[in-house]
Amino acid sequence: MSIPKHYEIRVPALNLLKAKGTLKLNEVVSDLGEHFELTEEELSEMYPSGNGHIFYDRVSWALSYLNMAELLDKPKRGHYTINETGIRLLKTPDKVNHYVDTKVNERETPSKSAKNKQLEVDINETSTSGTPSEKLFSSFEKIKNARKSEILNMILSKTPYEFENLVVKLLQKMGYGGEIKGSGLVTKASNDGGIDGIIKEDELGLGRIHIQAKRYDFKNGVGRDDIQRFAGALLGAPMSKGVFITTSYFSKGAIEYVDKLNSATIILIDGDQLADYIYKFSLGMQVEQTIEIKKLDTDFWDAMKDNE
Template identity: 35%
Template sequence: MTIPSMGAFLLPCLRLLAKDARNARDCLPLLRQEFGLNEDEMAEVLKSGTRTRVFDRADWAIFHLMKAGLVERTSRGVYIVSDAGQVWLASGLPLDWRTIRAIPAHQQAMAEAASRNTAIAGAENALPGAVGPELSEEPPEDLIERSFRAIEAALAEDLLQRLYGLSPVRFEKLILQLLAAMGYGAGSFGSQHMTPASGDGGIDGIIHEDALGLDAVYIQAKRYAPDSKVGRPAIQQFIGSLTGEGATKGVFVTTSAFSTEARAYLGKVQHRVVLIDGSQLARLMIRHGVGVRDRLTYVIRSVDEDYFSDPEG
């Protein structure tokens, strides 16, 4: 199942803190039972890699419970349910994102935080009429991650459109540059080269992963229109070219996609061939910095618990 939204964590975390749990980490085992999460879902990490998604949502749920006055922090990393929180639990009232945002204490805390942030940023940087960020049920890192995915998807589509406009030779060079950026044929003993434009026997490039060329990867790079899939005959021809060269490894790259029959055919041959379609190609270019450049970099920082672990230090 999908990991529930942060708002769904509010009431379970309040209940758990009213018992034996003292922080988000203590809540994790019972939250897993509450939502029926499996091991993979519990281990899923945010894009930053700093914490798991379940822990992040529980931690933010406790943060908002505290801002609403339903939870109190007694010491670093230790939380208990307040009198107001006990009353809420006893009432049996529901508690979700919309509900907690309507609690006056939460509204006041968020307004004060927005006012402080505006003062720190400086009036000259504040947007006209802005009173603070619109609160979202998604934790901040989830919002950043979702926005990042949207930007990356748009960039990938832009890259694909530009690839269609490249000449065949330029496209083949790009594929070799990408594979080099991925570490193939780029080491001290590696090398790579394009084959002649004519008479290449269905091979567009060769990557030698050792000085003697004993371990070679053969490349086929084809610019196909988005609605023209690479079929089984093209893969069979590529396999035939590999066999003619005495090769066992190959990479077939296209700007379009591969048919089901083409992919299934690879299971019937002994050659090790990797298929890279247009979507994968664009994302590999983004990941390895080929044809793109960094525009903005955001650094997400968190408190260094070790720094504050020794109060006398």
């Protein structure tokens, strides 16, 4: 048979993990290869670019989507196990794909702008009727959005301290603190005064950016009260500059409060923006593949004589 699509792999993957318990990715690939009766040639078939085996990549995507839909758990890196939700859903296997797609879409933060939502509509419209360039862009956006969901999911699996350390590293990666030695600091939890981290903008530390980091579940937003407490903590701080970062979203009241704030400058970064910055500045990310799109150099060709 031909190599199955990633969505065709989801139900067999759930059944496999239900039968065998926790498995490594390579074990899932091997067992599913037998399930689909793939030949050695099919198992070893690579993308035209030569970057990665097709079946391995599709299994990895299937597991990733199942994990994002909270049907699978990852007890440790590279290991997958089915949870109670996954077992219950397997009783109606024909509903699995719809459930997964719905859950993955729900993970988009409520704060996503109308512009981004319109972009999603445009991308979906071009998926079937667009030009090759539009389809390439569509694929890029889909992969990027999937990676951003994985980023947020990974952050939620780490401790609050690790998240605070992560956002300090991110701001440094974005250029804040420059080449100043020890420019980033995570404050001690017992005595942070509402400040989770600090970025020194100059050698003497006269200019500082104060950080508050909230590692919230996607459905739990940051409210006005949280921002007010952070603003209060900034009152005695030099320059009164702060960045409030969350893995979830900010309520309308929180955003309005910051817009009207005069005593301090506070920048809000929600989960979608956070994942976007981590992706953009390659914090904890690796380049998987580089594709060059070329066009004719008109100056070069116009310099040649035309055939009369």
